[in-house]
Amino acid sequence: MKNRAGRQKLLQNNNWKFMHGDYKDAKDFQYDDSKWYDIGIPHSFGIPYFQENEFYVGYGCYRKILYIDESWLSKKLSLEFQGAFQDAEVYLNGQLAGVHKGGYTAFEIDITLYAMAGDNLLFVRLNNNWNPRLAPRAGEHVFNGGIYRDVSLLITEPVHISWYGTFVNTSAVSKEEAVVDITTEVLNETDSAVTCRLVSVVEYKGEAVIRISDTGILNSKSQMVFHQSDKIRDPKLWHPDTPELYVLKSFVYLGDELYDEYKTSFGIRWFLFTSDKGFFLNGEHYDINGANVHQDHAGWSDAVTHSGIRRDVKMVKDCGMNFIRGSHYPHHTVFAEECDKQGVLFWSENCFWGTGGPKEEGYWTSSAYPIKEEDQLEFEESCIRMLKEMIRTNRNHPSIIVWSMCNEPFFTTAEVMDKAKKLVKRLVKVSHEVDPTRPAAVGGAQRGGFDTLGDIAGYNGDGAVIFHNPGFPNFVSEYGSYEESTRPGSITHAGMEMEYQWRSGKALWCAFHHGSILWNMGYLGMIDYYRLPLNLWYWFRETLLGIKQPEPVKEGIAHALRVTADRTCIGTDGTEDAFIMVEIIDQAGNRIANTMEIVLEVVSGGAVFPTGKRFVFSPGKRNFYEGLGAIELRSYYAGENRITAVAEGLAAVELIISAAGEELWENQRLTELLPPPSVKGMPKHDKSFNIGVSRPVFASSEQPDYAARNVTDQSSTRPWRATEKKQGEWIMVDLEGSKPVNRGEIFFEEVNSNPFEISISSNGVDFKVIAVSKDRAVNSFLDISLGGKSLRYFRVQFPEESAAIIKIKLFS
Template sequence: MKKIYILFVLTTILCPIFSAAQDDATGYTLFNEGWKFQKGDVKGGEAIKFNDQQWRSLSLPHDWSIEGPFSSEWASSTGYLPAGIGWYRKTFTLTQQQQSGKVFIYFDGVYKNSEVWINGHYLGKRPNGYTPFQYELSPYLNKTGNNVIAVKADHTKYADSRWYPGSGIYRNVYLIAKEKVYIPTWGVSFTTPEVTAAQAMAKVDVKLQNSTTATTTVVVKTSLADSKGKVVASKDQQLAVKAGEEATATLSLPVVSPALWSDDKPELYRLSVSVFQNGKTIDQYTEKVGFRTIKFDAEEGFFLNGKNMKIKGVCIHHDAGALGAAVPREVWARRLQIMKEVGCNAIRMSHYPHQDYLYELCDEMGFLVMDEAFDEWARGKNKWVEGWNVGTPTKDGYHEDFAEWADRDLGDMVKRNRNHPSIIMWSIGNEIDYPNDPYTHEVLNTGRNPQIYGKGFIKNNPPASELAEIASRLVKVVKQLDDTRPVTAALAGVVMSNMTDYPDLLDLVGYNYQEYRYADDHKAYPKRIIYGSENGKGKKEWVAVDTSKNVFGQFLWTGFDFVGEARKWPVRSSGAGLANMAGFPKNDYFVRQSLWSAKPMAYLMVANNGEKEANRFMWNADAKWNWKDGEQVKVGAVTNADEAELFLNGTSLGKKSADGDDYPMWDLKYQAGTLLLKAYNKGEEVATYSLVTAGRATVISTKVDRADFDQAKKGVSHIEIELKDAKGNLVYDSENEISVSIEGPAKLLGLESGKLDSHESYQSPQRKVYRGKLLAYIQSDAKPGTIKVTLSGEGLGEKTITYQSK
């Protein structure tokens, strides 16, 4: 493995599948409307004449598991939510454009074991629930009459994941219409052999497929425009494509003084590709692209565009609480902005390919991405049923399909995503080497070995030597498709993997929760490029990165709380996030902001548990100033300033240094009023934060992120709800139930409080607030009119928000 890993990439910002969805010139049409759904297996559901009139009508994306109900009969690992089998059907006719050429259907993801039929003809099966796939429909279509597409998703093995996967067609679907000579899906790729401040050279490969019976000559035209629309480079190439074969046009586009894509300034260009035959346009492709360089070094760490920097990342799962796995683009846009404000600059797509638009958002907003393929390989991991590490786990999961599908699934992930500037590494696996789950080695009888299920070496478990054998195969798959980025994996049992060739096969070696190994392993393996692929959220975990020049960054577990990986019932979600499932920041969020953000900040948290250890105090503290009179409490201050001073009702309780490993803390007796924190740099006040004793909740206060919708497309608005007293103070301990009613062309997608053990139905228009807050998701119907959303609750009156769809 080389000591220095240098990459130059011209990469895309908009996935062609998504960006083309509303553009007839490219042949892509969003295919989400007008579906029928039936929960449970049905005989003959694929038949053209099957009567589906009694089935439920819905729009995609759709996740049936999140509809519940929650029950202890299901698995803790997947959030105590039901799974099973679901059927989808859609009847459609072709447009005139779609009748003459090739027609495909593209699914961004179906969980799982999806089987697809068109007009009763079986198209195929895709076991992986996260990988996009497509089928050609052309030979089986009725060009002038009705056509029926049928999809069966089989999630019968409900405890098949270590987190909540969702069920059904939970991502976008597209109908693709092409001429008989066309650019196939993922047929355009970009690299840059040269990037300097003076000039960048983009290499654009355009694949053409000829499905006719004669050699066809076409002209491929490309152009690149800057953010103001000025064309800065263009190139044409004539290409002869033999009958029934593929050919590739390779074009070079030089750009003078390129504006570079970065995490803090994601500069973009627009690439346009057009294919002409006899002067007629037969295919088009357009997307945004960016220039940037990345470099990884075993001694110096990571460089973006020549600048040495630390990766400040978070891991995410694909669900959003109330919405399950069917999460609209606007929801993740809000979530990513929340992470931006904490100082985050990187996202780990744990532990599978995510929604297509999520990569686009990372490109647009400036997040570096670790894209990950698998959580298990040929052997199954423990999937807990009665609670995390409780009882007897199942072994159901992807390993059952790994031998047949892994190479294709991994390859499709790379082909779909390789043009995104945000992606800086490919991960072939997460914690595949988790000690004794299932792999083992004699070294587990020695040393410091965290995260061991069972004790020491277990003779009958599969040997760790298998890790290198499989990793070698997977690395080869990635390198054949993209050699411009490093290959990595997240290692949980580094002490065991070090006894194999597994780490040496990787360009970058991720360490999960093993900061104590950084220094020793750097000495033992000086050419190894090390980083934290999954980490705890305390100060010490960041100090291990911040004080080590060679360790280039970390990814916290996690950015947001998520459904699944739950403890014992009634808890049904993980509380590992910096923010809860509604996206409201938790104590962890502000602690991390104090470490990652340069903007001066201050925050207070209070507990009466007397905990002395800082992290435990943080977990049990509340951001409130409502306690029993005279009660002994502990107050913790979080700030990135030099000093912190606490005031109670105007009286100073003293200044304390904020530079230490722990938070500044004060022990005092509770007294109603105002608790105020002032933060100072070199004696100058730079930030404040206060907690005020609140009265009874009487007011519904809201924060809304938009005032209108575009009637041409569906959109989502977030309503952040807070319950306040008559003086405008947040009532942190309130648990009032809020009801939501809607008039006009919109619907309530869901209500989320963030409470980990709430079993309230996500299909209900009522929900209790948690810690005084609630989030409402409102989705427009893409129709004109006035939308009125009314919020109400006992003793709270009503609050109405009005939108215009225009």
Template sequence: MLKSYPKTVLWCFLLFSAFFCTKTLAEDYPARHNFNSEWRFHLGDGDFKSPEFDSSSWRKLSLPHDWSTEGEFSKDNPTRNANLPGGIGWYIKKFSIPAEHTEKQVELEFGGIYRHSEVWINGRSLGMQYDGYTTFYHDITDYVNFGAENTVAVRVDNSEHPNCRWYSGSGIYRNTWLTFRNPLHITNWGTYITTPEVSSKKASVKIETAVKNDGKKKDFSLRTEIYGPEGNKIKQISTEKTARFKEKLKINQKIEVDSPKLWSTQRPQLYKAVSIVSSDGETKSRRETRFGIRRLRFDAEEGFFLNGKNLDFKGVCLHHEAGTLGAAVPKGVWQRRLENLRDIGCNAIRTAHNPPSQEFLDICDELGFLVMDEFVDKWENEKFADEHFREEWRDNYLNTIKRDRNHPCVVMWSVGNENLPAGSKEQNGYLKMLGGFVRYHDPTRPVVSGMRRGGDYNVEKKVENILKSCEYMDLIALNYGEQWADELAETNPDKPFVSTESYTYFNSSDKRRYAKIESAPWLDAARSDFNTGVFLWVGIDYLGESGWPKIGSKAGLFDIAGFRKASSYLYEAFWSDKPSIYAAVYKQDPDDFSKTGQWGWPNLTESWNFEDKQTADLAVYTNCKKAALYLNDKKIGEKKLADFPNGIVKFKGVSYEKGVLRAAGIENGEEVCNYELKTSGEPAKVRLTAEDTPREDGICHIRAEVVDSEGRVVKHAENELEFSADGGGEIIALSNGDVTSHRSFSETSLWSAYKGRVLCIVRVEGEKPLRIKAGSEGLESGRIQISPADSSGSNR
């Protein structure tokens, strides 16, 4: 049953915040083991599920793996999947379990398989998982042979194309885990942490723990220990219980935390709960759960509050892939991408349109992002909907809720995206069913759905239909509907508004969607307390959903390599508290957008290489009161930001002169920031720079730039660069950010520069330094050494 919501809707809670191929397991139990290594893979179909099948001639690899990235681009392949192939693939792995662990229980977990996968253990099927984005697991205790070799076989069918609106990838593209438990144990995702009361002085921590006993009747104790952000134990509580055979208990405990350190976007403080089940003087089960203490409040008149502080969602939508890496994205790659978004002032992510990886949410916890966790894109009877949605949605939604509910970053759930017309009986029925299910299992967060904007028609009727469906959502959630926020606020004052999807540059009018008004929808949100913020489409360019010869969308603030685009600088000016300024030259009439799509951006260049006596029009993005232009240190113009309500300062007819054009941000008569465009000479050498240090998984990003003899980047350079690696590690991907390039994603040696640069992603392994070299015919080569110990990167 749906609840009625008061004018102020309040959610307060504390939240969540390769070993064996015929290798014998000898670790202590219970234990969770990475199950990624020593797999065999075959692209093609057949009957390979029998444990007697010899897969030794198949390709050997480690997971995660996306086989679509290894295919050839073809106009005949679906543009939705970046013109890359799908198909059917098989994965097989051999492993052994010691005979002395016969009393243990064994669980196999897959972070994500795209899609229509079936798993066999020793020739016996565990069933089908149709959805390709949901984490799922199986109890395989009754299927494995203790003291003998076991075989797991996985068939993945991604042959029906197109089946997704964007690039999905193919295969076991996320991590896999093998877990061993005692009969008396805490269940998978069995810890649920909330807080009914949070203040600066005290927080009430409620811990619900699911304990199951698959053995004989047992007396046991559950001890929960709370550790602070610095790692010190601050409180503990114990509860005594008895569990009969096959009984599953839910045990509720409460701990008061004094002077809690709250999780916020600026200071994402994280606590840890350690749950320990003991019986007969032994530890039977132990689980660690990371969480954050924070309070959410949504108010129709004042917007969104985190720990009592009013915040706007400065958000972006993100798909699950990462350019040339496809869907199999290392954690270190997501760390760089999310750090880049955070650095421009972004504070929120919509996981469009599926659950993200567990590792993705871990990073969001650590960086302080606010996440709209989305279960699915389409429901059923919609294009690209999975025909099996009806039969498995409850399991998929519940798996995601249980997996993600302890993450402090997750602040709302989205049950779908652009399904059925607003206000229709069919949509309302789904929203009631899906939303009610989610609230039952997690009443601590609002539930929304990214509602379809619909066509252009009577505004009053449009608002009426939107509000009919919003009766079944906790917020008024709408894609591309900022222009109706005032009407919605007047008609329905009881729920705040959230822009679940927004254009980055253009706005619509209340009667015309493709009006191309040069005023970002973010500005509507910034002016309104009723509108809690936006989720831009999109944060980063993505693969698919385009037309040949493009293989991806260019709507992002960053390109598919993760390099900044002009749009990122405008949003840094909008979102960041730090003074910022940026300048670029129009390659079009600065006021004519007839050839620019609604999701597009004006055609700009950062090059300052033109013909003498030519004039240029410039776009300047700043959050400073004034923007001044200097050409070779001579002031040539100054304008007030206040004279440009859309935040886009335009300088027209600037006379070109080779050298340095500097845009300066002025506050109180002083220059507080600047951005330079420089005339470059001919390409002379390749410069390598480490953008980060090797992460926990060894991932490091190296930027290769084509520069002139003075070290200035040649923005128009397209030289083909040759990369090589030597020492402790390897190159795992190259990318230049160009979505029209058809260079094989498997290519890790040769890549052409685009806008004068290429990104080289490496994995540093072992104790030896990794040496990278990049060169091009006629250019001086660049070299860099990355050390696992001292990984700042030495460049020569």
């Protein structure tokens, strides 16, 4: 057999130039980019970013010299972007090669027609402007632009397997036997028909367990889909406790010549969500217990390395959890790969997203579904396109058990709510068509009747309380998030959502602190932004794994600094970094809880922190607590890196991190990245908005037809009524994060003379009474001035007999 299989995947993360702003002329070779920043991919417009609720919005432009070997010109050449937020134009040698809209999914750009031998100019013009026709239109995260995931050059023969062109289905599985169905797309980009033979070999730990061969005729400029099937006896089943993986090797032959070879990792398992007995994996009931995960890391924003992703998955696994919900957008394909390898179930979610707050066009607090008819068709197509892209690039991962259509789409203006529901139904249909092997979930379905639209309802906030045994498969997709905190954090509210036989699982909100357009919303994790655990993480680890929580760290006499890293050698291709920790220790070598400013500096070598060559720890920067801080370091140049840690009164400490790669540092002069030239936050509003609409509501009790949620439901006319009119009944609105509130309104169902008190809280434990009814005063409506107080919980309590309440409104 002859071998001319030329498939290569070459990372292109190194040696980029970047500048904030729109520079259309930079697509031309002669453009002078000498004053642009020298950066590597992954990269974010916002670097360095540290959870600010304002961020750069606008254009950013990237340039790179892309080398093309002359021998490649007879092949198919394309660029793979794993993610670019969010509207990208890709040029090669001044010619527009392709565009992509959507910030969270991978895409391929064919550059074959524009490539030439030698140096080629690659130019990417990108913006993260809010777009009324592009999902997401809303969300409480941040939307930093950038080429924030890997870029690769793909080189294949003109006859080859399509991009992400394999799909392995193992739905017909038992412990004794597994039917493996393989779908393979083979593309012929030549000008003539060819006879193609596809050989598919399935291996387990290097040993072939399946071998199938089929032949077909491919017309010119066409694609053929091969369907192959065989059985495996005694399959090694994928399970979080035993994450066994198989490899499919696909070989494309023309005659006796091998034209393409492609590898696909997959697992064999079967699962079932039931309406009455929860979740089953490989025929056995399985309790799902996990957390929601946003993608961003301290300083680097959403531009995260593979090793950073690996640590994130491991930290969730290490506290005893077995599940991650990818909130609230498709994550890097490497994220699912890590869940496969480490044994973590994964809920992969589309980016149709809504959030509470003012529903005005122009920013990410707008209506989740477009309010203008002229925007609606293109918006729906963007949701469908990104759902398809998410599924195509992730469909072979055994860890993924759910495709989620959305998150909290009910945060939509009432006038177009029915259209939002129709879109969710349409997405469910598309999901079933593209991948019939996995259920389609509706994430954040606790309002507006969205929970009945998919195969699984994901309830957030008070949804777990409201929907008891709803009669169809259901999941608590968010619970917890009681208190915004930095390390060490409180475990006052520590606890897991109640387990019921009919519930499939639960996910904490959330695993990690993250950036948010709403300042305090980002501080609800069990692990902080710098990837250091709070006490809540240790509580989960003790509860789930029996590992005792560490003793509290106390202040002492500072003797020295200790600097450590999770690795002493990193790659230089943008996929690896070093996780560096700095501690203050006493003479016995124990960490102490003292506070001081500590400066980390790369004194030699090409490595950088997100802030450049220096990084400063101090409590004032919210990055150093209990005598401990951490930050990630990366390098795009090979060589030794000397990092020093300096603090007043203590001896300097040195750490050596080597970087392995092709291009040496050799004291190159680079234009280092500076903070963005401008930032944009939530628009200032002259008028007041009811920020309590559709927020979670909790109560001491409720009558079946008079639920607590009615008081924030914009479509409900029914009141909340306690089960009995006894003393001590209460109702409480949760704003899901501390927010400034100017005033509140309470509408009673009837004229009320029963005493009540109104109190507010930021953590759900410590309440401050702000109003007490006058003795037997008659009220049907109350308007309470709050003067812009920051609060999360608003509670009405009745010390004697309770009264029914129709609405509670809280205005910003």
